Amino acid sequence: MDQLQTLASWIKDCDNIVFFGGAGTSTESGIPDFRSAAGLYQTQHNSPYPPEVMLSRTFFMSSPDIFFDFYRSKMIHPDARPNGAHLLLAELERQGKLKAVITQNIDGLHQLAGSQKVLELHGSIHRNYCMDCSRYYGLEHLLGTTEIVPRCPDCGGIIKPDVVLYEEELDHSVLVNSVEVIAAADMLMIGGTSLTVQPAASLVTYFRGKRTVLLNGDPTPFDDQADLLITDRIGKVLGSVKDLLD
Numbered sequence: 001m002d003q004l005q006t007l008a009s010w011i012k013d014c015d016n017i018v019f020f021g022g023a024g025t026s027t028e029s030g031i032p033d034f035r036s037a038a039g040l041y042q043t044q045h046n047s048p049y050p051p052e053v054m055l056s057r058t059f060f061m062s063s064p065d066i067f068f069d070f071y072r073s074k075m076i077h078p079d080a081r082p083n084g085a086h087l088l089l090a091e092l093e094r095q096g097k098l099k100a101v102i103t104q105n106i107d108g109l110h111q112l113a114g115s116q117k118v119l120e121l122h123g124s125i126h127r128n129y130c131m132d133c134s135r136y137y138g139l140e141h142l143l144g145t146t147e148i149v150p151r152c153p154d155c156g157g158i159i160k161p162d163v164v165l166y167e168e169e170l171d172h173s174v175l176v177n178s179v180e181v182i183a184a185a186d187m188l189m190i191g192g193t194s195l196t197v198q199p200a201a202s203l204v205t206y207f208r209g210k211r212t213v214l215l216n217g218d219p220t221p222f223d224d225q226a227d228l229l230i231t232d233r234i235g236k237v238l239g240s241v242k243d244l245l246d
Contacts, residue, residue, distance in 0.1 A: 003230050004237065008244040010187060010211055010228070017097050018185040019089050020204060021234075022104045024192025024216060028083040028235035031107055033192075056166040064149045064158060071161065076125050077107065078143065084239020085191060086113035091242065093117065100181040104193060104200050106163050119178050121170055121200050123163035132157025170199065182206045191215040191234040195222050 011017065023033035047066055051074070053059055060067045082090075090113040092098035100117045101110050108126045110118045128137040130152035137159050142150055150159040164170055182188060186209040193216065195201040204212075204222060214226035215234045223229055230237055 003228065004240050004244060006228060007213060007230070007237075008241050010213070011092065011097065011241070011245065014187040014211070015097055016099055016184065016186045016209075017092060017189060018100050018102065018181050018187070019098060019189045019191065020102045020182070020193070021085075021191045022193025022195075022197070022200075025085050025103070025234055026080065026083075026105055026107055026109055027192070028085070028233055029077075029080045029107075029109055031077045031080050031105075031109075052166065057168050060160070060165055068149055072142070075106070075163075076139070076143070078139070080107060080109060082109045082113035083235035084242060085235045085237075086110055086115070088238040088242040088245075090114035099185065100178075102178045102181070102203065104197065119174050119181070121164070121174060121178065123161070123171075125161060125163065127162035128159050129162055130155060130157040131160050175199070175203075178203050179206050183208060185209050187211045187213070189213045189215070190222065190226075191238075193220070194218065195220040 027033050047054065047070060049059070049066070051070070054067055054070045086109050089098055089101055089110065093115055100119055101115050102119045102121065103110060104121050106120065106122050106125050108124055126139045128139070128142055129135065133152060133155045135152055135154055142159065142161070151157065152159055182203055183206045185207060188204065188207045188209060190204060190213065195204065211227045212225065213228045214220065214222060215230045215232070215237055217231055217233060
């Protein structure tokens with residue numbers, strides 16, 4: 001039995017699956033990851049600062065104009081659409097097999113594909129809040145304003161994307177919920193992540209179930225612990241598995 005058939009058969013046998021994913025889940029949707037040769041950290045931008053600096057809380061507060069120029073041009077991809085990975089996961093949730101998606105991504109593609117239970121470790125580009133009065137704004141406001149630094153029409157405060165920047169802590173309730181669903185799962189699917197970004201990567205250590213599946217194009221520190229290791233594009237793989245399950 002080849003790897004795709006094995007994965008398909010495991011999915012059929014399991015009723016409590018959790019997916020943990022990173023930037024590689026969305027690269028086939030046209031959204032670059034961070035650390036690969038074609039990733040965000042290698043990109044060119046009209047600023048002398050590296051992306052890791054511009055995406056920090058300190059930089060956001062001191063140079064919001066440069067931050068938003070970078071953020072709008074490199075972090076927001078409004079035309080991106082779900083790929084085979086997002087679509088299969090949403091279908092498995094509809095069938096009652098997948099209990100949660102835990103994602104390090106901020107693009108909202110899991111929800112666009114139809115997933116309901118999505119735990120966003122690093123926030124979402126689709127949620128934005130005034131830092132002074134806490135009024136909520138959707139992505140359309142950020143894209144539609146002519147201001148370089150978007151400000152609240154009510155109070156004039158800066159509107160901050162609800163994404164976790166460097167130097168900021170992850171949402172505690174999201175972390176706790178992630179630990180709970182991973183610990184209760186009988187199958188953990190890990191995809192499109194280098195498993196090097198902490199504390200998110202450490203969440204997989206809470207898994208106590210029967211089967212761990214790792215889908216990633218590059219080696220990870222978790223490879224030797226996976227029950228099934230598939231080193232291919234995750235959208236292609238899960239799209240093919242969806243065909244086997246249909």
